[in-house]
Amino acid sequence: MPSHRMPSEADIISTVEFNHTGELLATGDKGGRVVIFQREPESKNAAHSQGEYDVYSTFQSHEPEFDYLKSLEIEEKINKIKWLPQQNAAHSLLSTNDKTIKLWKITERDKRPEGYNLKDEEGKLKDLSTVTSLQVPVLKPMDLMVEVSPRRVFANGHTYHINSISVNSDCETYMSADDLRINLWHLAITDRSFNIVDIKPANMEDLTEVITASEFHPHHCNLFVYSSSKGSLRLCDMRAAALCDKHSKLFEEPEDPSNRSFFSEIISSVSDVKFSHSGRYMLTRDYLTVKVWDLNMEARPIETYQVHDYLRSKLCSLYENDCIFDKFECAWNGSDSVIMTGAYNNFFRMFDRNTKRDVTLEASRESSKPRAVLKPRRVCVGGKRRRDDISVDSLDFTKKILHTAWHPAENIIAIAATNNLYIFQDKVNSEMH
């Protein structure tokens, strides 16, 4: 999305999320702003022409705050946005920074009443002596106005930094997770929340593991999963106990002894977890791989895909420059047959679970002229090098694709590359395969 201002750090996109129909796409940035894009209706002229996304609304969701007690500034960066399922004409979404979650209502106004008796067109009171007859105001069309208003503010629920929010399939509750705790909220109640997971040790010196991501099951309102910095996933059932410290299932892959290094734990830390649309699988991302887990098998993932295994020999440097701590997200396509995740050098990767084929694509201005077809990229690790290959050593580690999203039904993806948003559509294969 071209920005008319000089690109600044505040414009760095920090989250991307399609709504449940894919008609709307929301992005949050480091400056606390939310920008919503809307897909234009398909053109009647070209039968296969699919709508493109235009800016629908922009608003300031969070402002920087100052915690006077701790003398700390609370960043306004939007960590996550989650849409609520649409229940009436309005759209609603939850946005969160490190500490506070907000519920926003987005409404459209495309008509306005005209012909008031007591007010004129500008709203000024009329001189009553000029009013000689009564008229009934009529609704006349007007330019579309999108209004966004904050409906709830869920504050003071978290001591640590919020990393995830997830709306329950019951559409009444949602959860928010920070490094050590997960809270359950009712969407209508802001002055209290229910703590459902607490992994804070009695003695902070014993802290060895933190919560990194969490999500509700898409269909079972009592189930949720959370991932940890040690690479484990815990599936919890809220019916089993009020405090879900005991998991129902623990998903953990034993460490591969041949790959053991000082950095084993860091690279096993799960940065994102997503249930499949079917609800049968989970997708996790750690530093070097994406893994598909079957909810019925805790011992190991059923599929593992290498995102950028050529980095395995560079872990020391990546530890030094802190890149090893980067948190990449992952996404399913609508039919759960393809998974996608970002990497460095503005590359992102897609893995087809059925054909086992994978592709590396690049999100950059040069390769993304409108209507241009993306060319697959390749990273060479020594040995035979083809003409357009990028060598590992020339990868740009400052260009990270951390946030990606896939349209719930169609082959449309949104890729956040620092402060640019790329939306790619597969026009040839618009149906899910």
Added chain:
Amino acid sequence: MMLSKGLKRKREEEQEKETLAADAWWLDPSLPAAAQAPPAAASSSLFDLSVLKLHHSLRQGEPDLRHLVLVVNTLRRIQASMAPEPTLPPVPSPPAAPCVADSLLASSDAALSASMASLLEDLSHIEGLSQAPQPLVDEGPPGRPTGGSPPSLGALDLLGPATGCLLDDELEGLFEDIDTSMYDSELWAPASEGLKPGPEDGPGKEEALELDEAELDYLLDVLVGTQALERPPGPGR
């Protein structure tokens, strides 16, 4: 003092980068990782780098807990690997094998505490506080007498396997001028949670710690952001 610490760290970071570039050769991609036992020098650079990262992390207003935990765990792994094994030729430097491993372990936890202490020093300019208290002495493994006063940021360069155990005398001198008399203040409520009060035996502890252990724990916890001053969620706005 803060400035000089900063400068020192910067120079160290440069050295770290050079050492690491040279030492990374042992990460040979063609060899399985298990077969590669990194030489002591490489582990030492990694150790120092990790300690630097730990400090950097702690010096953030609100440390990224995930980053902190991962760095600390990695540090522990490195330490564990540097503890000399009976089958290997003795690593030159540590006087006694168990002592070094333990002191390294204690020093990393102590580094944590010491960093918190220096955080307190930074924050001591905030209205209401006067001067930094004595740093919290970390408890060593049970049964082992603590070697001495905890290290401070300024003593970072003293830590490390190459130099063996901490140099007690120099460390104690660093804290001589700190006035702890204000810690009788009722500002600090006893902690309901927080760091375990450490019953230390080290000589540094005998310098009357005016502030009650539990109160200091609570204070450290608050300032590192781990303790809430928790109260139930306030009414939504």
